[in-house]
Amino acid sequence: MKIVSIGQMKAIEKSANKTGITYETMMAHAGNGVAEWVLAHLEPKMGVIGLVGSGNNGGDTLIALTRIAVKGYRTQAFLVRARDEDPLVTEYINAGGVVIDLTIECTLQYLEAAIGPGSILLDGMLGTGFHLPMKGSLLSLMTQIHDAIQQQPEIMVIAVDCPSGVDCDSGEATEQCLKADYTLTMAAAKQGLLIEPASSLTGEITLVDIGIGDISQYIADDCPILMDEALAFNLLPKRPDTGHKGTFGTCLVVAGTRQYTGAAYLAGKAAYLAGCGLVNVATVPAVRESLAGRLIEAVWTIILENEGGYAPSGVKGLRKALESSDALALGPGWGLKETNLAFLEALLPMIPTDLPVVFDADGLKLLGRIEKWWEKVPAQTILTPHPGEMSEITGRPIAEIQANRWNNAKKYAQDWGVTLVLKGAHTVIALPDGQIFISPVSDSALGTAGSGDVLTGILGGLLAQGAQPKEAALLGVWLHAFAGIQAHQQLGGAESVTALDILEAIPSAFLKIKRPV
Incomplete structure (x- = not known):
């Protein structure tokens, strides 16, 4: 529409x-x-x-x-x-x-x-x-x-x-x-x-x-364009009956530190629920020890720890994982320590230029601190800022960002050459060619800690299956929004919805797209 x-x-x-x-x-x-x-x-x-x-x-x-x-x-x-x-x-x-x-x-x-x-x-x-x-x-x-x-x-x-x-x-x-x-x-x-x-x-x-x-x-x-169910249906990844885990791609999720353990779980599990064949969670040892018995489907890559964050030298352990991955999702649960900024600066040159990447949360904030970062990320990059993060990476007040969300998203997607998902009521998806899409959804159930980590995992999982950034962003935003609505309806109110509820409602969101009535 x-x-x-x-x-x-x-x-x-x-x-x-x-x-x-x-x-x-x-x-x-x-x-x-x-x-x-x-x-x-x-x-x-x-x-x-x-x-x-x-x-x-x-x-x-x-x-x-x-x-x-x-x-x-x-x-x-x-x-x-x-x-x-x-x-x-x-x-x-x-x-x-x-x-x-x-x-x-x-x-x-x-x-x-x-x-x-x-x-x-x-x-x-x-x-x-x-x-x-x-x-x-x-x-x-x-x-x-x-x-x-x-x-x-x-x-x-x-x-x-x-x-x-x-x-x-x-x-x-x-x-x-x-x-x-x-x-x-x-x-x-x-x-x-x-x-x-x-x-x-x-x-x-x-x-x-x-x-x-x-x-x-x-x-x-x-x-x-106002997104609708027909658009979402047409973006669903193909699932051949003869497919295997390799068919549906590998997503490398770099997430979680001691202070933010749950982010790695939410993003990793969401990637699986989005249809990804294999999820490799790269994180510090403490997070792996905490989550390995819960996120049992994942494989794990250890990042060396430094001062409660990622050691810059830890990027060396990601080389093999990057080479074998079909998508990269990073940022949830990182924290903003200087050691994580140094880690990201060391990681960017290692990312294959043809690898689709999702930047979110602290990873996105840290990215904004790197000079001319837009020249250092792959062409197939998705950024998923909420208004506060958008303010931080642009240097403009939140009120100014919110006053004209559509045009601001459009401008920066074009300037940076990325797919930009400006989260919030009626999320804006802006493409590097200037096209913008608007989500029809405004539901306070989505406004809860960890909700963005779930979206990051969904996007990474879709990219790993071969979706282009445009397709992944549109379908991912739709799935995330309607998972929130499903959780809201199941619990009878928005105030009690948590990120875990949104995560667990992803299958219902898929089902609603396939069977809208």
Whole structure:
């Protein structure tokens, strides 16, 4: 699903109109698409309420309500802006629909009465043209509608293109915004839907076809892409029945010190659960002794210890492991001691130029301290910073990084020639060619110590199987996110999810991609 600005969407519609696809045709497709989605989710006794504004999504909503009414369902359209002599209103009434004008005094009570358990509310009140601030009578009406919906939590709110009260360009939102369970977006996702605070108000985003085909034909810009299950499915590594452990690659995981023992386990096990044939964990003796009885599938390479970290001379013991590996994942549980920086400086020249590498956590922070490090890493490199790590390796404040996550990720991926995974709500995957992808997931269950170590292992495991950095980053981020969601659902809440729960949910995340229903 492509992501566009409001200006781009207007240009796309204008170009489509010039080819003979009229605005009326686009609206008809949009309204019918909304109706199809609602009809697929309606149960016999459920009713549908529509909040209808004066914009295009108000028209989409009226068309949808008309089609739903024709099917015999109980529907009501509440006009929040006058639509005088509008043929769409007439068609809806002729189909048996009920229209109530909320611009007339004392009619809000009818909306409050209509909002009942099990109802579906189509929010077509304010569209993509809305910008803050909200003022006057509209603010008063929105407040009353918002409060009425809040009193009935069992109602399902469906935003038509954009939740009312959200600026679909900037992601800003009013306090009175109608929080959606689902947002049915037309032709492409609007960029503001993926930016906080709006992204917490949109629910699940679903694409509705408006009859214009692939929008790429109407726009020269290389649009960001919102990841979905179909994309993830197409990236799944092939698993031939005749395959053996060599077929599925070897991942060398350099992780863990005395202070951070668990990092080696989380990353190593995650690489196995991602489908890797063999995982070689390189770590200090104390970590091996602690984990060998638990991570029984791994082989172990010992790194000499120095001052609680890695001895720079310890890189010599990695030469054979590097030569026999198909991917390298490093950084989890290293710590930031000077001895580890010296170790990394000694390791970089030893890494084969064609070996895919994942840098994460402390390894990533230390990498940022090496002069012109981007000239010293393989071309097939993935970096996985969270905003704090991104701040450290760029020298820019976290607030500045977060203020424009997409463009910042894009800039540095291009500057450094790497695949950059900027973690956080709606993780950004930026490629060295300038293309960016956005994860649809924002779940606080993923915000727990060790979660990043699990992602590092997944990425290393996928790279070892032959995935290119782009493929590994996209599928890895998807698997990690949905493992977090699975763990959240299994435990009944995000607050109790640990990295181990996310790790153990990786098989369920794979299964969900293979069997989405």
